[in-house]
Amino acid sequence: MSVDVISLLWRTAPPPRRGPSRGLTIDVVVEAATRLADASGLEPLTMRALAGELGVAPMTLYTYVPGRAELLELLEDAAFLTMDRAGNSGPWRDRVLAVMEDNRTLYRAHPWLTSFEPGRPALGPGTIAKYEHELAAFDDCGLSDVDRDAALTFVLDFVRAAARSEARSSPETDEAWWATAGPALAQVLDPSSYPLASRVGTAAGEAQRSARHPEHAWRFGTARVLDGLAALIDG
Template sequence: MAGVRTQDNGDGDPRRAIELLWGVPGAPRRGPKPKLTTADVVQAAVALADADDIEAVTMRRVADHLGVSPMSLYTYVPGRAELLDLMIDHAHGELTAPEPGLGWRAALTAIAEDQWALFHRHPWLLQVTTSRSALGPHSFAKYERELSAVEGIGLDDVEMDAVAGLVTGLVRTTARSSLDNARLVRASGLTDAQWWERAAPVLAGIPAADAAHYPIASRVGQAAGEAHNAAENPAHAFRFGLARVLDGIEALVSERQQ
């Protein structure tokens, strides 16, 4: 994913995107019954993005995938920007609600784990901006579940929104690192451990890089490397960071209750 330009999907027609997301019918069309549905187009676009990346999703490529002419796709979606909105909401439809009866901490953990898995199934979600996505039903349901997890625990509405943003932001950041690491392994053919086996002797032969000059970095780096068998472990960073975020929320709530 590194080197792939982030795709902006907020420059389309928000009115038409929202209508498509919520199933509001457009103007009546004359002529034969369409061969496809908007859902067919979205699923084809998602399949292309999953197989390659978001840059593979062009109207021409989607049309080729479906065996139709590029111009015919505009029967179903106004353009690529609106298609990205539909793809994001489609992917959010795979997210599930936490089990009933969980406490807020366990519920947020389940939500974060679900999103972590979603990014690994659909890495292209990290290649699109979401601040101006036209919210569809699945994206609204996602936000509703995040807020429901902390409803009534002592936070005001702005703080509840901030908590949802903290959790989802952590998941996005660490999932990006995880996917970047996986891409590096595929591209180089070397695991992190194998790469460091090659790099370590070179560093050892450079006096300025001696552990005596950087005693804390050397000690901690060695301990972390041995624990993770890699320079970094995004999955560990995700779960460690999530626990610390939840600790902070718990401390805030406890303080309010005193």
Template sequence: MAGVSTQENGDGDPRRAIELLWGVSAPPRRGPKPKLTTADVVQAAVTLADADDIEAVTIRRVAEQLGVSPMSLYTYVPGRAELLDLMIDHVHGELPVPGEGLGWRAALTAIAEAQWALFHRHPWLLQVATSRSALGPNSFAKYERELRAVEGIGLGDVEMDAVVTVVSGLVRATARSSLDNARLVRSSGMTDAQWWERAAPVLAAIPAADATHYPISSRVGTAAGEAHNATENPAYTFRFGLARVLDGIEALVSERQE
């Protein structure tokens, strides 16, 4: 992922995107049978985004990947915005169904872990604004599974939606930090520990930055750095934060049952 710029995908034609997502057939066209399918185009775009980033996904680049002309690609997708919708729904299809018989807490944990893994397989998902994505079958199934995990535990409908939004937001934020850190290691050629070995002596030589002036941050920062061998550990933060969110939900549900 070359950067953290956000790609807008809500300015396309929602009607056409939804038709493509749900397999609503367009009127048949005269002429030779198409060489490709819409699924071929989407898979090529996903492969391109995985290899580079979302900015690499243009009609021209996808056409090159498929060995066709850019104009011919419009036979399958109206434009880039609709293609992004199709890509998002496509990778949402990779998310597994939580195992049967799990309690709500275990089910939400499994869902969050699967989303964490999905962001690491497809980092470009973090570059796409999804609030106006045209929902397809895989995205609907994702939301349904998330809601089913907390169905009947004592939350109202709006609260159920808020719970899955909070959990997804935590996953998204910590996955972004994880991928940003990995990218920084690759671009700099140094791990966090190696970088700190260079920075620490310089900082230590500045009297105003010593532990007597910042005792709490010095103590906590040292403990965290030793525990993680890095300035931060997004995977730890993700799982620690998720557990605390679930603790809060459990406390709310328990309080209502008293």
């Protein structure tokens, strides 16, 4: 990440000195890019497609954003800036669960966010405000600064993985698939050769009407994440 990107993220970069603006600002460009990403994902989001959405020549965009890589960083940070943040009150488990639910809501609104590399966040005001708020969920937990950061990373990694799986599945189509695949598999699967897979898979499939149920996985996973943190915090 360059200094130029930091200045774009924090809106300290000077406005473009040349080129037709047609009333554009960085915020207008980012809002249009977000609409495109929400509609079709990141892959079709090119500078040319964005220029078409804004009704300008592609070269016009480069007077506002150096390129697609910088645009994506602006996009990520802007999404974080719009998050609703629950209050950091109550027991630590309630505070951390609120962080998890807030992030799940964000990923559901913008599924393309799961494509970003978590180890290289956009260091803009949205990202920093999010980090500050979420770290506070671990107040009074007796954690060192390093462990507090690691605990938050652990929580967010789970939410991101769950959101990615949920974005790639559809309960309706998964149920229809299982309705056909389940009986067909039962015809060829020998329970004596695969006793655990047969018993557990059948029980889970019948309960969930699918090989995987995102809501059940979420409830089970959040509880286990909190239980794991409790071993560190309450212990």
